[in-house]
Structure formats: C-alpha cells, structure tokens
Amino acid sequence: MFIKQLIYRKSLLLYLVIFSVFSSFSQQQPDTTFVSRFDSPNFTAENAPVIFIDKIHNNLHQLNTGFSPFAGLAEADGYMVKNFDSYSRLTEADMLVIVNPINKKNMGNWKRPIYPAFEEAEKEKIRIWVENGGNLLLIADHMPFAGAAKDLAQSFGFNYCDGFAQLAEKENRNDVFSQANGRLPKSPVTDGTYGEVISKLTSFTGSSFKIPEAAIPVMSFKDVDKCLQPEIAWQFNDSTQTSDLSNSHQGALMNYGKGKLAIFGEAAMFTAQTITQNGNTFKVGFNSATAPNNVQFVRNILLWLADGTENGENNNSVTTEILAVNRQMEATFDRGDYEDISEFYSEDGVMLGNNTEVIGRENLREYWSRFGGGFKWRLSNIEIKELDGDYALQRGFSIISWKNDNEEISESKVIFSLLWKKTDQGWKIMLDHYSPR
Known part of the structure; x- marks a missing residue:
C-alpha cells in the first residue's frame, strides 16, 4: 500500500509541475504574431460559409480574445467569421463555434458546484438549429468549462467528465494523440477524406467525454489515462477523485438530423497563445513547435463541418x-x-x-x-x-x-x-x- 501511495504522489507531483505551466490565465494571451496564410484556401468570397463564434456565455475564448488566431486561420481559408451575440442570428450562420462557456456564478470561482452555462431554452434552440442543418463546433476545456457545457453536450448524447484529462505518457509535457500510440483512430478529418492526412496531434491539458453510438471518435483515450476531478480547479491532493478514461475521447464527430457536430475537450489546440510565467514565455496551441499538424487539422475540421452547407458548393x-x-x-x-x-x-x-x-x-x-x-x-x-x-x-x-x-x-x-x-x-x-x- 505504501508503494502505491508513493507512486501516486509522484504522479500527482508530475501533474502539478505540468499544470502549473498552464494554470495562470491572467498571463495567457492570444499570439497576435501568428498569421495564417494558405496558397489554396478552401473557399472564396463567392462561396464563403459563415462562422459565428459565441460571446453570449462568458466564454473564455471569443472572436476578439483567445480565439482571434482561430478566426484568422478561418478567414485565411476563405470563411466569413462573425461574433455570435444573439440567437436571432442563428439563421445567418452556417457554423456556430462555442468555446469554453461558463456560468457567471463560476467566473473567478472555479470550485464546485459548477453551474450550467446554458438555459433549457437555449439548449433546445441550438439542438433544433443543428437538427435542421446547422453545424456546431463545441469545445469545452478542463474544469470548469466541461462542467458548464455538460448539459448542452448531453442534449446530443455526449457526456463530459468535468476534470483534467491526462495521458499516461506525455511528449514534451503535452498530450499527443497519434496513430503510433493508438490514440488517433481513422476518421474523415484524419484520413485525407477532408483535407490532408493527419497522423499526429498535440493537445494542451483538456477534458474528456463519452460518445453516443452514432458518433465517430477522432481523439481517443486508453484505460491507463486518467481524469482528475478536484474540488477546486488546479488544486490536487491525495483525495482528488480520479477515474480511468476507458472508452473516453477528446474529439468526435457526428451527423445529427440534417446538421453536423464536432465535439472536443481541448481549446488551446485550436488557436495560438502565449503564456508567460516566471519571466518565461511559452507558445501554446497551433503556434507551438510541438504541434506541427494542428493548423491543418483545424482546416480539416472546418471543411468537414462546411461540407454541404448552403453557401458552400459541396454536394x-x-x-x-x-x-x-x-x-x-x-x-x-x-x-x-x-x-x-x-x-x-x-x-x-x-x-x-x-x-x-x-x-x-x-x-x-x-x-x-x-x-x-x-x-x-x-x-x-x-x-x-x-x-x-x-x-x-x-x-x-x-x-x-x-x-x-x-x-x-x-x-x-x-x-x-x-x-x-x-x-x-x-x-x-x-x-x-x-x-x-
């Protein structure tokens, strides 16, 4: 028993060292020096799908803040990107991107209970919009964001674990999902069906979720991987609730009615950020040298979502x-x-x-x-x-x-x-x- 506790404490210490790099959000900034340019954009002004990025739900990442590099990538690839500030604008959207929503009760208060970010009427509006042909990209990071988005995800059959998902083995302190380690299954957004073939992806401390039978896994965990669920975000100890991540995922796709869903449990991999701590600056996201395939992966995801939209010309x-x-x-x-x-x-x-x-x-x-x-x-x-x-x-x-x-x-x-x-x-x-x- 003593040996097991010693191993656990050493593992927990390693988690704390890794998490500490990313835990100071006051020093987290979008990397404005990162500029996306593509020789062959997927769309042009004549057929540009319209993407709305949510700002209604106190989102950590919005169009003009943490997700501005994502917006720049999408615009360079031919999409039209706008702020989503009213449900009346859903009729204008080909795609809705919701990233890290949070209830105002948990703003600056990242301890349980974590309250839902969406009211019942909002969830139903979004569900019906997707069912009628809308395309939703939902990204909910580690606690508290997975908990805040959990109810919305459940309305489509996905179940978030509101914690910190961790791979048993890391590469450069990051979570790597690859064909080589068995965590990147074949999917339309990795096998070349949409965009280029992807054999390896990097994420930066996110959440996990269970998927419905109709969903296609994109990034998958193994039973040796863990979800840590502390009472207060970033505060871990021997009593922290921990569960294995068998049959759990950090990315998945699903057709829903006439629309599509792309669900993910990590936001940084979809954008470009810098984090400064103790005088050192780290690049986190698709601007990082440790994530060379993430830009193309984001393009693949958007192309899959845009296929068949009214403005896009794919059949x-x-x-x-x-x-x-x-x-x-x-x-x-x-x-x-x-x-x-x-x-x-x-x-x-x-x-x-x-x-x-x-x-x-x-x-x-x-x-x-x-x-x-x-x-x-x-x-x-x-x-x-x-x-x-x-x-x-x-x-x-x-x-x-x-x-x-x-x-x-x-x-x-x-x-x-x-x-x-x-x-x-x-x-x-x-x-x-x-x-x-």
Missing part, C-alpha cells in the same frame, strides 16, 4: 462518391497494380504537369506501369465542386511515399486538379493536372 452525394473512388485508387496503387490506375481515367483522359503530357488510357497505362514495388499513395481532398451536368472538379494533394536506401521515408507531394465525368462505369478522370509542392 454530399457527389463528394462521397468521388472520395470513395479516391480510396479505390489508393488501394489499387498500394497493392502494386500500377497499370490498373489507368482504368480510373476516361478513354481519352489527359494528364498534364511537370513537363508531362499523357493522352489516352493506353498511354496512361504505360505511364503508371513505370512505378516499382514498395510505394504508398495518399490523396488528400481540399474541395469537390459539382459542375453542370455529370461533371465535378476536385482539388487536393497527392503524396507518394517510399523508403530510400537508408530505410527512411521519402515523399513526393503535388497539388492536383481533377475534372471528373460520371459515366455508365462510374466517375472517370477526364483531365488530371498537377504541379509540384
């Missing part, structure tokens, strides 16, 4: 069909049937790019047959637009990887535009244009 059925063909192309290539890639083109299909011009399926067959064994191919979608008739235009990234002589992974990456035509044999590529990245 769900066409998008789904073409993305399914993308996966078939990858599988054909990965198993070494390189010549068969030509079957995804029309008889008179054309490939252009990088001093290359290949015309006709037979010539395309000869082109693809030049690949040898051991290559892997991933197609990351940026956007699919349905055109007049049975045509569609797809933009994305193509990444072919292989092991070099030193057994290291090398990659060739290009950006592509594909003109598709729907035929009796399914969707076929009429024009394949690419350029190196």
Whole structure:
C-alpha cells in the first residue's frame, strides 16, 4: 500500500509541475504574431460559409480574445467569421463555434458546484438549429468549462467528465494523440477524406467525454489515462477523485438530423497563445513547435463541418462518391497494380504537369506501369465542386511515399486538379493536372 501511495504522489507531483505551466490565465494571451496564410484556401468570397463564434456565455475564448488566431486561420481559408451575440442570428450562420462557456456564478470561482452555462431554452434552440442543418463546433476545456457545457453536450448524447484529462505518457509535457500510440483512430478529418492526412496531434491539458453510438471518435483515450476531478480547479491532493478514461475521447464527430457536430475537450489546440510565467514565455496551441499538424487539422475540421452547407458548393452525394473512388485508387496503387490506375481515367483522359503530357488510357497505362514495388499513395481532398451536368472538379494533394536506401521515408507531394465525368462505369478522370509542392 505504501508503494502505491508513493507512486501516486509522484504522479500527482508530475501533474502539478505540468499544470502549473498552464494554470495562470491572467498571463495567457492570444499570439497576435501568428498569421495564417494558405496558397489554396478552401473557399472564396463567392462561396464563403459563415462562422459565428459565441460571446453570449462568458466564454473564455471569443472572436476578439483567445480565439482571434482561430478566426484568422478561418478567414485565411476563405470563411466569413462573425461574433455570435444573439440567437436571432442563428439563421445567418452556417457554423456556430462555442468555446469554453461558463456560468457567471463560476467566473473567478472555479470550485464546485459548477453551474450550467446554458438555459433549457437555449439548449433546445441550438439542438433544433443543428437538427435542421446547422453545424456546431463545441469545445469545452478542463474544469470548469466541461462542467458548464455538460448539459448542452448531453442534449446530443455526449457526456463530459468535468476534470483534467491526462495521458499516461506525455511528449514534451503535452498530450499527443497519434496513430503510433493508438490514440488517433481513422476518421474523415484524419484520413485525407477532408483535407490532408493527419497522423499526429498535440493537445494542451483538456477534458474528456463519452460518445453516443452514432458518433465517430477522432481523439481517443486508453484505460491507463486518467481524469482528475478536484474540488477546486488546479488544486490536487491525495483525495482528488480520479477515474480511468476507458472508452473516453477528446474529439468526435457526428451527423445529427440534417446538421453536423464536432465535439472536443481541448481549446488551446485550436488557436495560438502565449503564456508567460516566471519571466518565461511559452507558445501554446497551433503556434507551438510541438504541434506541427494542428493548423491543418483545424482546416480539416472546418471543411468537414462546411461540407454541404448552403453557401458552400459541396454536394454530399457527389463528394462521397468521388472520395470513395479516391480510396479505390489508393488501394489499387498500394497493392502494386500500377497499370490498373489507368482504368480510373476516361478513354481519352489527359494528364498534364511537370513537363508531362499523357493522352489516352493506353498511354496512361504505360505511364503508371513505370512505378516499382514498395510505394504508398495518399490523396488528400481540399474541395469537390459539382459542375453542370455529370461533371465535378476536385482539388487536393497527392503524396507518394517510399523508403530510400537508408530505410527512411521519402515523399513526393503535388497539388492536383481533377475534372471528373460520371459515366455508365462510374466517375472517370477526364483531365488530371498537377504541379509540384
């Protein structure tokens, strides 16, 4: 028993050291030096989805405060971003972002009980809005924010643990969710269906939740991970209630009626901040060197939410069909049937790019047959637009990887535009244009 208590106290001390870096919110600021720029934004002014960021519920992160870097990223990617200050404006929104709401009773009073941030009528308005086609991104951080958002999340079947979620193993003092450690399951926002493939994410001390059966997990915990639930935020001791995080998550997606939900338990990973403590300044969020994939992940999440919106021009059925063909192309290539890639083109299909011009399926067959064994191919979608008739235009990234002589992974990456035509044999590529990245 003594040994177990000693191990627990050492673990608790480690938690306190890690938490102390992030616990002084008076010294937490948005990183205004971080500027997002993208060569190929997902949207333009003509089809920009409208994002509203909540400021009604005493939110720690709002458009002009902690989530200003998130807003800058969204605007650089072609979205229109506005303040959400009245429920009458829900009809204008394609997407509603709610981050770290809190009841006014708990402002400056982060001890239990934690009161709900939403009244019953508000929860119902938001639920009905999503059911009728709205798209909600709900982010509730560690205690007290998970507790304040718990009732709203429960109206969609999600159940927050109002505490501090911790991975058993950390990287650079942060929580890392990756394919390698089994905490980043395949999902539409990580497998290249929406945006680029993501194999690793970093979060910065958040909460956890259970998901309904219909939800798709994005960031998942293991039973060795813990949720610490102190009586007062940041104050931990031997009596702190602790539970394992089996079947718990920090990110998930779900379709709900005609709308969509993206639920997360950590806010810093979606923005860029600096925290100053004892004269030292730390970067926390997608501006941190420890989170190189988080910017692209945020883009993927927004693209998934925006797919099928009224202002956006994506068509769900066409998008789904073409993305399914993308996966078939990858599988054909990965198993070494390189010549068969030509079957995804029309008889008179054309490939252009990088001093290359290949015309006709037979010539395309000869082109693809030049690949040898051991290559892997991933197609990351940026956007699919349905055109007049049975045509569609797809933009994305193509990444072919292989092991070099030193057994290291090398990659060739290009950006592509594909003109598709729907035929009796399914969707076929009429024009394949690419350029190196």
